[in-house]
Amino acid sequence: VHILESFAEAWAELHDDFVDRRVFVVVDAKLLKKNPRCLAKLPARVRRDSFAMRGGEACKSLRQLERLYAAARERGLDRQTLVVAVGGGTVGDVVGLFAATWMRGLPWVTVATTSLAMADSALGGKTAVDWGGLKNPVGAFHPPRAVYGVREALETLPLRHLRAGLAEVLKSAVIGDARLYRRLEREAARLSVDPTASAWVGVLEAAARVKGRVVREDPHELGPRAILNFGHSFGHALELSHRPRWLHGEAIGVGMLAAVEISHRKGLCEAAFRSELAQVLLQLGLPVRISKIDEARFWSALAGDKKSVHGSVRLVLTEGPGSATFGHVASRPQLRAVLRSLG
Numbered sequence: 001v002h003i004l005e006s007f008a009e010a011w012a013e014l015h016d017d018f019v020d021r022r023v024f025v026v027v028d029a030k031l032l033k034k035n036p037r038c039l040a041k042l043p044a045r046v047r048r049d050s051f052a053m054r055g056g057e058a059c060k061s062l063r064q065l066e067r068l069y070a071a072a073r074e075r076g077l078d079r080q081t082l083v084v085a086v087g088g089g090t091v092g093d094v095v096g097l098f099a100a101t102w103m104r105g106l107p108w109v110t111v112a113t114t115s116l117a118m119a120d121s122a123l124g125g126k127t128a129v130d131w132g133g134l135k136n137p138v139g140a141f142h143p144p145r146a147v148y149g150v151r152e153a154l155e156t157l158p159l160r161h162l163r164a165g166l167a168e169v170l171k172s173a174v175i176g177d178a179r180l181y182r183r184l185e186r187e188a189a190r191l192s193v194d195p196t197a198s199a200w201v202g203v204l205e206a207a208a209r210v211k212g213r214v215v216r217e218d219p220h221e222l223g224p225r226a227i228l229n230f231g232h233s234f235g236h237a238l239e240l241s242h243r244p245r246w247l248h249g250e251a252i253g254v255g256m257l258a259a260v261e262i263s264h265r266k267g268l269c270e271a272a273f274r275s276e277l278a279q280v281l282l283q284l285g286l287p288v289r290i291s292k293i294d295e296a297r298f299w300s301a302l303a304g305d306k307k308s309v310h311g312s313v314r315l316v317l318t319e320g321p322g323s324a325t326f327g328h329v330a331s332r333p334q335l336r337a338v339l340r341s342l343g
């Protein structure tokens, strides 16, 4: 994973991979509109063949996958073609699945353009689209050959998305890097408003290192990788049930507070950690209280959590910054009490 300053640097890094081969660049259309020069330093033949697609959750569909197949046929892509996904987690997920399936698999690289993608979604090789009202049921493990993050891209990203990605950076800090956690405590206020802050490159690299370490140990999500779901059981249920709707990262922030509260109630960590974490979330410009939820949706989402076994929720809990363990069970009354404590 390389976090670079500019698109020009990313294209320079990829230059040798572009020689003597077809390249199929798929770029997020919103990014392209806000930064029309983002592809300017690509070789002209590569730019001519590029394809702009609308990003956002709606693009993770079989229909979009078909549009990519049609574009691939039109351009006559061959088995050696290098696919390059330029966008956030949604473009990365659908283009990754395209690369995994077209002609039984093409090599790909990803150039991540959101804070969430750089810290999290671009790493680990999971690709997917949504289907039948479900999130990510159709997918494949197809790791990109390389992941580039571009700090410059953060300058055009809506502030709310910039901040939502910081929740995943904070998650990495809590589960695996106490130094990153302390750094976030110091830099949170600045990062949440300033996409040009010099701390960005360092914190994104540190977060990516935590995820990289975990997925190398468990590339196919058979066990230890579950730790990356810290804050996600509660968070995902909140993402589906909170009104007004929260972005994934916003919900995960509150989900992490819930996980810390349960950790404290089980005697794993100090009470002070919860207020500390809430303080960091506030400085990152992220919510810390629940305003209103659809309870039925909340409980059914929690029961359907992918880590649940026979209806009991299994959680990732923490002993404090830099440490987390998986497999803790919490009862419904315990979860209800924690939900109440959050608003």
Ligand SMILES: NC(=O)c1ccc[n+]([C@@H]2O[C@H](COP(=O)([O-])OP(=O)(O)OC[C@H]3O[C@@H](n4cnc5c(N)ncnc54)[C@H](O)[C@@H]3O)[C@@H](O)[C@H]2O)c1
Pocket: 028, 029, 030, 031, 034, 054, 055, 056, 057, 060, 087, 088, 089, 090, 091, 093, 113, 114, 115, 116, 117, 120, 121, 122, 123, 124, 125, 126, 127, 128, 136, 153, 154, 155, 156, 157, 158, 161
């Ligand atoms: N594969 C994985 O392991 C993994 C892990 C976590 C999340 N995800 C997935 O990631 C997705 C969320 O990704 P995301 O938060 O990056 O959202 P996103 O891709 O939807 O991007 C957010 C919005 O910003 C726009 N955008 C992207 N880059 C931009 C830029 N630089 N400037 C201006 N606008 C820009 C997009 O068009 C979109 O409207 C979810 O679908 C989630 O399932 C995947």
